Amino acid sequence: MEGTIFSLIPAILMLVLVLVTRKVILSLGIGIIVGAFMLTQMDIGSGIGLIWSIFASIFVSDGALNMGSIYLLAFLFLLGIMTAFMTASGGxxxxxxxxxxxxxxxxxxxxVPSLLGIVIFIDDYFNALAVGQVAKPVTDRYKVSRAKLAYYIDSTSAPITVISPISSWGAYIIGTIGxxxxxxxxxxxxxxxxxxLMIPANLYVFAALLLVFMxxxxxxxxxxMRTHEKRALETGELNDPEKGDVPGDLNDEFKEHENGKITHLIWPIVSLIVGTVATMVITGIRNxxxxxxxxxxxxNxxxxxSxxxxxxIAVFIALVLYIGQPQPKSNVIRVLAEGLKxxxxxxxxxxxxxxxGDIISQLQTGEYLAQQFSQADINIAYLPFIIFLLSGFMALSTGTSWGTFGIMLPIAGEIAAVTDPTLILPALSAVLAGSVFGDHCSPISDTTILSSTGAGANHIDHVLTQLPYAIICAVAASVGYIILGLSGQVWIPLLITLVIVAVVALIIHKINPATTSTSK
Structure with missing residues (x-):
């Protein structure tokens, strides 16, 4: 079933279940089981063995610890601990x-989160998690729902990182383009x-950024999103209380210290930023x-x-600041445990x-979609538009922008080089734009998961509330890519894309009055 139309089954099944049940763990679990049994020809024993081996490979690969995933998981725990100490200290x-x-x-x-999302352009993971820590105290005060905060974080992190040459994404993309x-x-x-030169042809990115500020x-x-914002304003509930625990939610397990100062929040975050960026530079130089x-x-x-x-470093600083506070304060072990939980x-x-993601990779879902595209007989003028849609669907199904880059950039470049070399840069830009769009819609995207984590939002609520905004931008970008392919121009399609987003936003504003009619 690898590399055939049947390879789409686990991805499509998982996406349908997420939308129907709104239970992400259940939906992912069923997708994993179905995909594993497909790979093992429905042999139950082999299927269970494959699932276990995939789980184990997250931590151990080729006889050695898989430090990449271990470091990221450990960082999430450290982020929870840092947040707990900043909260308990009253920072x-x-x-x-x-x-x-x-x-x-x-x-x-x-x-605050929207501008910070643009300023912190070095890495999408770092952006998603750091912006949430700074913005939550402010947005919580003004009863901005966590779903809205997650949307702002997600719709600025990947879009700004993918067009920044001085970023982890930009460096990877430049190397691939070379x-x-x-x-x-x-x-x-x-x-x-x-x-x-590709930046202005990344139409979805600019559409997404414009829609954030509109x-x-x-x-x-x-x-x-209207439901979440209305609940937040009327009841003060920033998340749906019926959804249970959300990432980073401390559930008022300890009382905030009355003598807390801004420095109890600022210094841990500053140390997080400085420590992360410094380590990125050091490891980059060494490699x-x-x-x-x-x-x-x-x-590198x-x-x-990093x-x-x-x-x-940030946890150490937060811990020192917390210990240095006068009594009474919560037990350090309790605060640490709540941060982990x-x-x-x-x-x-x-x-x-x-x-x-591993299951889908073994089923060669991405390779199948790419092969179908390569074999299709299409008008070259529609190449950027079709590449945008295909890259979006691939990123949505696989949950990875980088994986989509790796598959689609060479294919798009080769097709454009052979048929019409003037379209090579727009075609490559369409891959980047489509990948970010699919990432925004995918419940299994790392960036989407970390955006909901950074905002302290229910993950599926974030996916579903961001979806209409992403679709508006994708429709506008699609029109832009059709015009780009037909005209060979770049700036006119970009302008038209932005105008479509602006017009749609104004129409929605007119026919659907704002929830916050009295509070600006």
């Missing part, structure tokens, strides 16, 4: 009070120049061959160990997402 409460005095509107509170240009003997431009200004609560420049550093950096190191929902979802 989050103090920062919230300070922010309320300076950020006087609900609109201003929502600008090999594609060399393989197709294209010498008009170097890899870095090609990446920069959502803030016009208070657009589309689809399920670079010859003289290291800024691009080689970010191309070890993001996961996050772990930054998290370790708060991250368990995110850990479970991430592990299951990795497992079904």
């Amino acid at each position: 989050s409460l103090a920062f919230g009070k300070w922010a309320v005095e300076r950020i006087r509107t609900r609109r201003g509170a929502q600008l 090999s594609i240009l060399a393989a197709n003997e294209i010498t008009n431009y170097q890899a870095f120049e090609a990446f920069v 959502t803030i200004y016009f208070r657009l609560d589309i689809g399920p 670079s061959e010859g003289t290291a420049d800024i691009l080689s550093i970010f191309a 950096t070890n993001v996961n160990i 996050l772990f190191t930054g998290g370790l 708060a991250m368990l929902p995110a850990i479970y979802i991430l592990i299951f997402a990795w497992m079904i």
Whole structure:
């Protein structure tokens, strides 16, 4: 069944179950079981053995510890501990009070995560988790639902990272582009120049960023988001109380210290940022061959160990600050345990997402979709549009932007080079745009999971509330890519894409009045 149409079954089944049941662990689990049995020809014993081996490979691979995944999981636990100490020390409460005095509107509170999401462009994981820690005290004060916060985080993290050359994504993409240009003997431009020229053709990214700020200004609560925002404003419940525990939710297990200061929140976060970025630079230099420049550093950096190191430093700082506070305060062990427990929902979802991603990879779902595309007889003018849709569906099904990049960038580059070399950069841009779109819609995407974790939102609520916004941007980008392919222009399709998003947003604003009619 590998590499055939049947390879789509686990991905489609999982997506349908998520939408119907809204239970992500159950849906992922069924997808894993079905996919494993397909790979083992329905042999129960072999299927169970395969599931166990896939689970074990998350921690041990080729006889050695799989440090990449271990570091990331450990970082999530460290993030939970850091958040617990910042909360118990009263740092989050103090920062919230300070922010309320300076950020006087609900609109201003929502600008905090959106602007931070653009400023912190080095890595999407780091962006998703760090922005949430800073923004939550502010958005919570103004009763912004956690689903809305997760949308702001997710819709700025991947979009800004994928167009930033000085980022983990940018470095990886530039390296891939270089090999594609060399393989197709294209010498008009170097890899870095090609990446920069591709930026305006990444239509979905700019549509998503525009819609974020129009959502803030016009208070657009589309689809399920309206329910979450209305509940938050009327009851103060930032998450659906019927959904149970959410990642990072401490459930008021301890009382915040009354003498907390802003420094109890600021210093751990500053140490997290400095420690992570410094380690990224150090590991990038060590892993670079010859003289290291800024691009080689970010191309060769070890993001996961950098996050772990930054998290370790941040926890130490948060712990020292907490211990230094006067009595009364909660027991240190209790605070630590609550921080660990708060991250368990995110850990479970991430592990299951990795497992079904492995299953889908073994079924060669991505390769099947790419093969069907390569064999299709299509009008070359529609190449960017079709590549955008296919990359989006592939990222949605597999839950990985990087995996989609790896499969689709070479294919798109080769097809464009053979048929119409002038479309090679728009075609590659369409891969990047479609991958981010699919990532935004996928419940098994790492970035989506970590965005809901950083915001402290129920994961499925985040996926479902972000979906209408992502679809609006994807429709606008699709029109743009059709015009791009037909006209050969880049800036006009970008302008048309943004105009469509703006018009749709204004129409929604007019026919669907904002939930927050009295609070700006």
